[in-house]
Amino acid sequence: MGQIIVMTSGKGGVGKTTSSAAFATGFALRGHKTVVIDFDVGLRNLDLIMGCERRVVFDFINVINGEAKLNQALIKDKRVDNLYILPTSQTRDKDALTKEGVEAVMEELRKEFEFIVCDSPAGIEKGALMALYFADQAVIVTNPEVSSVRDSDRVLGMLAARSRRAELGLEPVTEHLLLTRYDPNRVERGEMLNVEDVLEILAIPLLGIIPESQAVLRASNIGQPVILDDGSSAGQAYSDAVGRFLGEQIEHRFTKPQKRGLFARLLGRTA
Amino acid sequence: MRIFNFFRPTPPPKPESSAHQAKERLQIVMAHERANRESPDYLPMLQQELLAVIAKYVDVDQNKVEVKLDRGNDFSTLEVNIELPPGRPEPLRPRTSPKVAASR
Numbered sequence: 001m002g003q004i005i006v007m008t009s010g011k012g013g014v015g016k017t018t019s020s021a022a023f024a025t026g027f028a029l030r031g032h033k034t035v036v037i038d039f040d041v042g043l044r045n046l047d048l049i050m051g052c053e054r055r056v057v058f059d060f061i062n063v064i065n066g067e068a069k070l071n072q073a074l075i076k077d078k079r080v081d082n083l084y085i086l087p088t089s090q091t092r093d094k095d096a097l098t099k100e101g102v103e104a105v106m107e108e109l110r111k112e113f114e115f116i117v118c119d120s121p122a123g124i125e126k127g128a129l130m131a132l133y134f135a136d137q138a139v140i141v142t143n144p145e146v147s148s149v150r151d152s153d154r155v156l157g158m159l160a161a162r163s164r165r166a167e168l169g170l171e172p173v174t175e176h177l178l179l180t181r182y183d184p185n186r187v188e189r190g191e192m193l194n195v196e197d198v199l200e201i202l203a204i205p206l207l208g209i210i211p212e213s214q215a216v217l218r219a220s221n222i223g224q225p226v227i228l229d230d231g232s233s234a235g236q237a238y239s240d241a242v243g244r245f246l247g248e249q250i251e252h253r254f255t256k257p258q259k260r261g262l263f264a265r266l267l268g269r270t271a
Numbered sequence: 272m273r274i275f276n277f278f279r280p281t282p283p284p285k286p287e288s289s290a291h292q293a294k295e296r297l298q299i300v301m302a303h304e305r306a307n308r309e310s311p312d313y314l315p316m317l318q319q320e321l322l323a324v325i326a327k328y329v330d331v332d333q334n335k336v337e338v339k340l341d342r343g344n345d346f347s348t349l350e351v352n353i354e355l356p357p358g359r360p361e362p363l364r365p366r367t368s369p370k371v372a373a374s375r
Contacts (some may be wrong), residue, residue: 048296048300053300054299054300054343055295055340057338057339058314067315068318069334072337090304091307139283212282218289220293221290222292222293223292
């Protein structure tokens with residue numbers, strides 16, 4: 001039976017879709033059959049980040065409504081084996097996500113895939129609730145910034161009270177913290193919350209720290225998950241985080257400011 | 272700010288740059304979305320009607336129908352692959368319209 005993983009945050013713009021794309025691709029690269037689902041009904045974007053926006057025929061909502069079969073809506077990634085994308089509808093709204101409909105799709109996916117990555121919309125309304133409801137594990141994507149940390153805490157409360165596991169009194173959803181857009185230089189100057197501060201406040205295990213990186217925008221520009229950019233710090237950090245998720249012991253990197261030579265500083269280059 | 276660039280307009284992104292690729296991808300996908308904003312999503316209906324026609328002649332497994340789309344700048348292609356059941360070497364006469372069959 002496949003594992004359902006939700007990427008959630010409460011706050012928008014912290015990197016849920018970037019992280020969903022990176023994790024799903026990372027699982028598939030390690031040989032695990034994976035599907036990544038866009039739950040942001042009406043504001044489809046995962047397709048752009050995965051670079052399959054020109055190939056969307058049917059979507060998640062068509063499957064829920066019985067207008068298409070699941071395997072017709074799944075888009076096979078052209079670069080990585082074992083990787084599939086289930087895009088959402090661009091024309092309908094969150095009310096199209098019924099609990100029964102989502103459950104039926106999840107049960108079907110569980111039989112075929114090892115990992116089902118759910119890319120949650122921002123907010124705490126129906127779309128976000130449906131994305132986390134069936135989760136076995138949750139990756140809380142957080143920026144080292146006050147509003148993001150507070151919103152993450154709110155989402156942790158939802159996981160503990162309103163998920164399927166909570167409602168049925170099963171073992172609680174496993175929580176992981178993914179700290180994104182981390183800038184060690186600003187942390188050192190005392191301009192940004194450091195990882196210890198965030199961990200102390202949220203009190204959940206740390207899965208990974210993704211450094212602020214120009215590679216993320218470049219990856220979204222060309223529609224290629226940033227984890228495939230293995231020369232970039234962000235790509236390497238995502239790859240480490242996926243390894244840790246799968247139980248490997250990997251030390252955290254990119255948490256200290258990089259020493260920049262005089263030459264690099266003159267040229268104004270950043271990692 | 273480099274002083275010599277002060278009076279120059281922002282240069283357009285180079286064709287191979289990632290920013291240029293981003294713009295091109297957005298233009299293609301958004302042109303389609305804007306054009307279809309007011310009209311209902313026709314693909315599920317198109318598929319159902321196509322299948323209804325084909326089902327008049329052969330048994331089709333809904334799971335063996337693959338619909339692919341590739342949106343392009345100048346044109347898009349819609350590809351429908353239907354796997355037909357084995358052991359039917361010659362085309363059948365319509366099953367559900369005996370009138371048509373009889374008039375042949």
